Amino acid sequence: MEILNFQFPSSKVKARRAHVGVVGSGDLEILMEPSIDDATHVTIQTSVTGFGDTWKAVLERFLGQHPEAASIEINDFGATPGTVALRLQQAVEESQS
Amino acid sequence: MTRQIGTPHKFRPHDLVWIDDPRSFIAATPTPTPAWVATTLAAELVMVVRRGRVSPGLIPVGVRGSARDERFAGAVASGSITRRVRPEDLLSQRQEPTQARRDAMPALEGFYAVMSAWADLNLPWGPVGSVGFELATGVPVATASSDLDLVVYAASYLSEQDGNLLLEAVAGIDAVADIQVETPQGGFSLREYCDGRSLRRRLKTCDGGARLVRDPWSNA
Incomplete structure (x- = not known):
């Protein structure tokens, strides 16, 4: 078990709260809420240790496309980077729907 | 009503298949095959059918080791499969x-x-x-x-x-x-x-x- 924290500068305000994903191996749960400052805060709790750089790269890529300020809580059960990216996209869709 | 679309082969993801010989297993990546794969296959020649794109006649499979991160992807020719459990x-x-x-x-x-x-x-x-x-x-x-x-x-x-x-x-x-x-x-x-x-x-x-x-x- 590892807990990672990241903070990124953001420019826009995020719309609504979103909760996506599944508690189960190879998957993850994401809780996304509007952030009250001009930053995106990400907290990741993961069952797989040693992938901090991979998480940072996936998040940077995602936030490059979606610069909205948000508090993102991730509960990971060994999802692949592809699954993480898909779930982040799903969270954005849900927060805008 | 959704039409049932035929699968390209009769094996589906999650099926367990046994093969005739460890040499029938083709690794998916050219990286050296980890040692645990040979040990696992020596004990039981069983693999799990997975999702994936492979050449016609091949079935995408994975070897399951004892540790959680011991999963190794490859393929086998359908002709080398001797037994299947769904x-x-x-x-x-x-x-x-x-x-x-x-x-x-x-x-x-x-x-x-x-x-x-x-x-x-x-x-x-x-x-x-x-x-x-x-x-x-x-x-x-x-x-x-x-x-x-x-x-x-x-x-x-x-x-x-x-x-x-x-x-x-x-x-x-x-x-x-x-x-x-x-x-x-x-x-x-x-x-x-x-x-x-x-x-x-x-x-x-x-x-x-x-x-x-x-x-x-x-x-x-």
Whole structure:
């Protein structure tokens, strides 16, 4: 078990709260809420240790496309980077729907 | 009504297959094959059919080691497969774990509880993951913290209401039940399908990828 924290500068305000994903191996749960400052805060709790750089790269890529300020809580059960990216996209869709 | 689309081969993801010779296994990546793969295959020549794109005549498979991160992808020629056990076969024929083992592993015990709870279910289903592997091979891979991974084959539409009935029936077991529904288009999480949160949900597609879809039975 590892807990990672990241903070990124953001420019826009995020719309609504979103909760996506599944508690189960190879998957993850994401809780996304509007952030009250001009930053995106990400907290990741993961069952797989040693992938901090991979998480940072996936998040940077995602936030490059979606610069909205948000508090993102991730509960990971060994999802692949592809699954993480898909779930982040799903969270954005849900927060805008 | 969704039309049943024929699978390119008769093997489906989650099936367990036994092969004639360890040399029939073709590694998916050119990287050196880890030592545990040979050790595992020397003990039992069994692999799990996975999702993925391979050449015609080949079946995408994975070798399952004893540790959680020991998974190795490859392929086998369909002609080298000598035996196949589908998840639903394990409802009637399996290597029975001892009662002591069932008592120690909530996922194993949970499987027996689900068999009673879903006795009237008229869709094919069965255990996959560590529980399915153990019941098929007798190799004790389930642990005290294993999820109970199950697959339900729904060739045509399953309503969220019916899905919720399935989830409610397994809510009482001690292990986490992770239920995957397989449609002709791919597999999705029943829990996600029924939680009503997202318009588009994750579908693991037959080529090994995943996408967000509104209707897991539609090709669109």
